[in-house]
Amino acid sequence: MxxxxxxxxxxxxIPAKECDEPLVDVRAYRDLLVDDLKxxxxxxxxxxxxxxxxxxxxxxxQLPAGLRLLFAEGYRPPQLQRSYFEKYAGExxxxxxxxxxxxxxxxxxxxxxxxxxxxxxxx
Numbered sequence: 001m002x003x004x005x006x007x008x009x010x011x012x013x014i015p016a017k018e019c020d021e022p023l024v025d026v027r028a029y030r031d032l033l034v035d036d037l038k039x040x041x042x043x044x045x046x047x048x049x050x051x052x053x054x055x056x057x058x059x060x061x062q063l064p065a066g067l068r069l070l071f072a073e074g075y076r077p078p079q080l081q082r083s084y085f086e087k088y089a090g091e092x093x094x095x096x097x098x099x100x101x102x103x104x105x106x107x108x109x110x111x112x113x114x115x116x117x118x119x120x121x122x123x
Contacts, residue, residue, distance in 0.1 A: 021051055026047065026048055026071050027046050031057055032056060035071065038073040040080070088108045089105060089108040092108060
C-alpha cells in the first residue's frame, strides 16, 4: 500500500472544484456537542458543508444512549489556515535554526495542510 500525505505536491496539484453546497452552522443541530476551543469572532469554525454534516449526524444517531460526538472544527478561511501554517513554521524555525526552508516547510505542510484558494481544504 502506498501512503500519500496531504502535504505531497501531487495532492496540491489536484484541482478543487466548487460544489456550491451551502455551509451550515453545526451549532444549529443540537445532536452534536460543539467544542468552542477553535472558535473565533466570525464563527467559521462551526460551519460544514451540508453533505459533510449529514455524516456525523448519522453517526451520532447510531451511538448508544449517553454517548455523544464532539465537533471540534470545520471550515477554516484561507487566511486563518495560512496563519496556523506560518505560526507552526515559525516555531520550527526558532527551535531548529540550522534547518533549511524545505526542512521547515515539509513538517509544517504535514501538520497544517494549506487551504485551497477558494477556502476549501484539500480532501
